[in-house]
Amino acid sequence: MKAYILKTKTSIPPFMDDVSEAYFVHETLAQAQDRALRKYGFEPVRIEKSTEINDDDYLLIFDWVYFSERAVRMFKRVLKRSDPGTKVLALTKSLSTQQPSALQGVVEEVSPDGEEIFLYDFYYVKGTKLVQGGPGEIRDALLADAERLVVPKREGRLRLRRPSVDAGQSQTQSFIELPITSTVVMHVKSWVHILWLNSLALGIHWMETIREHRGWMTGVVLRSFPWRSRYKFLKRMVRKGSNCKIHPSAYLEGCILGDNVEVGANATVRFSFVGDNAVISDGAGITNSVIGQGAFIREKSVVVGSVIYPEATIDNLKLQVSMVGKRSFMTFWFNFIDAKFEGDIMVDVAGGERGPVDTHFLGSCVGHDVVLMGKTLVHPGRAIPNGYKVVMRPDEAISEIPRDLPERTPLMRDERGKLVVFPSSN
Secondary structure, eight states, X not given: OEEEEEOOOOEETTTTEEGGGOEETTEEHHHHHHHHHHHTTOEEEEESSGGGOOOSEEEEEETTEEEOHHHHHHHHHHHHTSOSSOEEEEEEOOHHHHGGGTTTOOEEEEOTTSOEEEEEEEEEEESOOOOSSOHHHHHXXXXXXXXXXXXXXXXXXEEEEOOOOSTTOOGGGOEEXXXXXXXXXXXXXXXXXXXXXXXXXXXXXXXHHHHHOHHHHHHHHHHTOSOSOHHHHHHHOOBOOTTOEEOTTOXXXXXXXXXXXXXXXXXXXXXXXXXXXXXXXXXXXXXSOEEOTTOEEOTTOEEESOEEOTTOEEESOEEESOEEOTTOEEETTEEEOOOOXXXXXXXXXXXXXXXXXXXXXXOOEEOTTOEEOSSEEEOTTOEEOTTOEEOOOXXXXXXXXXXXXXXXXXXXXXTTSBEEEOOOOO
């Protein structure tokens, strides 16, 4: 059966890449779609218009939809047991569907069983003539007759401690929960969706690996005996590509490394993907993040819950829940504020719109080929366009150093950048 993928001409700011080029771990969204469809016997065909379809029995998917392999597998299984007719893929409300639903444009309904469900632009079409028009018109026409096919899913939760910022709240009561599931479907219309999708990637990968490589997983469990500490088990849950150079003092836990990866002395990589030829320098810390091919993480940098595109450089910087585009450079004086506790965080969405996201913890996004060197703080949710270069204001640096200043006397920079004697407080 053919799976027609309708091109919507959607560009994701600030990268302005077509949505098909959205970065998911080590591949593009289009590559992830093709891989999942082909695995379960569907032939992906990309089309510009619905009039290019001549079949009577097929899948129709909008190009902004990400779907995991297991989502395709379960949809196909439920489809075989359903009555004839057009269907739309639906997922029940859960942690993995609720938070990313902001700005996705998914349709929310209540099923006949009383469950809240989300409808995605992933359709099985049987004997229905598609209307001509844009994605919105096609969706409205299909949903008018389509049966809601709810795909079953299992989902775990990882509970992580976070700092308490509310007066009177105990530190033991402040947590953030992360979903763990391999049944994932998401509309990608903002850089935030790419960030959230990559945050789910490790759970997707490990659950698919365990199902497909049960022998390897059994070996990991047996080699972790005696099972007194989960850390001994997690240290075994590491997959390395060829020719990796790992310093003996580095600590790896629950991560996947590509080929030719370098990890320096006292560096830490936990629950993360690291692409081919990437370098994690001495003392750097990587947690719950995706590091692209050829990226360079300099000494003592800390990257948490972030996505670093290929060939980007992070220089001695702490970066949380943020994204950095291809070949971009960030140094330690440029920082993102990654929390907002009053009001909504607003982000850019495809089509030139802005909207709120359902989180108080979010950094910002850097486009491709950006250089950030200025002494600057950026509010949450901002997007820096491709090619921007931000430097320090001239009046923030010392530009003139006189030779006749007194020794062992406090000095300061004046408003013109000249070094002068610090005024006495007397």
